[in-house]
Amino acid sequence: MHLENYDQIILQVLKFFAEKYWPYWPEDLAVLFSPNQEAFINELITDYASDPKMMRLVFDVIGHAFPERKSDYLRQLLKINHDFEIFRQLNLVKAKFFGSIESLIPWKEQRIQDWKAIEEVFAGLRPSTKFFKHRDFVKKQIDWLKRDIEEEKHPNTRPKVIRADTLPEFTPILTPELKHLYRQIKEQFPFLDFAIWTTRWLNHWVEHLAGKFYTLVEVEGDHEEAHAVFSFLKSKEEYPEVFLDPDAKEIENYLGYTQDTLIVRNLREDAPIVRHLIPIASLEKILVNIFCEPILFAMYQEEELENIYVNVFTNYQLDEQKMIQYAESYNQANEIQQFIYQTHKLINTK
Structure with a gap:
């Protein structure tokens, strides 16, 4: 050739x-x-x-x-x-x-x-x-x-770290809407593995409560499987705002015009998932997502990001090594390790 x-x-x-x-x-x-x-x-x-x-x-x-x-x-x-x-x-x-x-x-x-x-x-x-x-x-x-x-x-020389085993696990509220969304997808795609989480959970840890939220459906497999889920949800009148892995331009121009926005995308390698009644993103994954994706999660940056990390690290069990490992998929392991270090320093000064 x-x-x-x-x-x-x-x-x-x-x-x-x-x-x-x-x-x-x-x-x-x-x-x-x-x-x-x-x-x-x-x-x-x-x-x-x-x-x-x-x-x-x-x-x-x-x-x-x-x-x-x-x-x-x-x-x-x-x-x-x-x-x-x-x-x-x-x-x-x-x-x-x-x-x-x-x-x-x-x-x-x-x-x-x-x-x-x-x-x-x-x-x-x-x-x-x-x-x-x-x-x-x-x-x-x-x-x-x-x-x-x-x-x-x-x-x-390391800052004092709160013992994770003395803290409770994070157990989010699974609303009827989340359960309904999960059942709809699972009935349509019974053999598909996916996880769901919502930025509503972050309202527990921020200073200024958000009025608009994202629900993320993250699908294992290739792009075609995520696209199939996107097309299925897009056809439902109950979900007026559904996006497939939106880029920066779409995020800036189109997201957030309704109270709840659905985002469908592929699940990254090594993404930590936990299974309660339904498969959801672990707390470690959520913290890494909002840190490594500042454009998508713009409302949770700067002081709010510090608030979230300090509140979560103070009140819940966390596997820091799992966070660092997952951040490798964003090429930001060093950055998140440094932010974790700064979070412990902030906690120690309070």
Whole structure:
């Protein structure tokens, strides 16, 4: 097959994953690329520099197929598009753990070196003022990892942590509406696994009560299964506002015009689910979702995010390691680990 035709086939595969099949396994995409396709990678970055999902896909491929060129490709992207949000979503440092179970220090030290390599990319970029957020973001990753290493070496420096086993489990109220929604989906798709949760539960922990809410239906499997659930619910008159994995533009322009909005999307890998009367998102998953998706959960950011975390950490059992592990799927394990650390510090000062 001619190389240009093969490149076009790969492009269609990437577009499919970016638009229809999310999340995905980067290793599966990387095997499609060979060493002589570096020019094609250059074209992808040039043509799709403003597309966050395509750029995340491309840099996932780079991390597996062309790791030695990662800094060069990142420099190319930033020269074309300096948008910080796109940069922040890239998986630039591999999160996969290696090392002994006794110590995470070697793994964290390697991550520091990887982040320092990213830091060097900004040296030749102009104007430098456009990359202040980028440099600050990288510096924070390095500082957090250094702090974690020091804490592992000197455990007494850690803030006092509330013993989770002395606190009750979170048991949310399952309203008749939630149960009805679950039964409708289960009767239509009896073999489908999915979980439901609602932002109404967050009203217990915020200072300013929300008046509009999201109910999320998160479906295991591929995009087609989530789309089938979306189409089914969209056909019901009782659900006037239903969206399928809305992007930033849809969230800004269309969500929130009714009191309750239904959002259908795929369930991420390793998403922690608990089963009460119906399968629901665990408290750990909810906390990670609102932290890692600030556009969708804009009403729960800044001070409200602190309020939620402090109230939950003070009053309920939580598995912090499960939160950090799940945050890896957003490439934000370090960030949420730091926020957990800050939450404990806030609790200790009260």
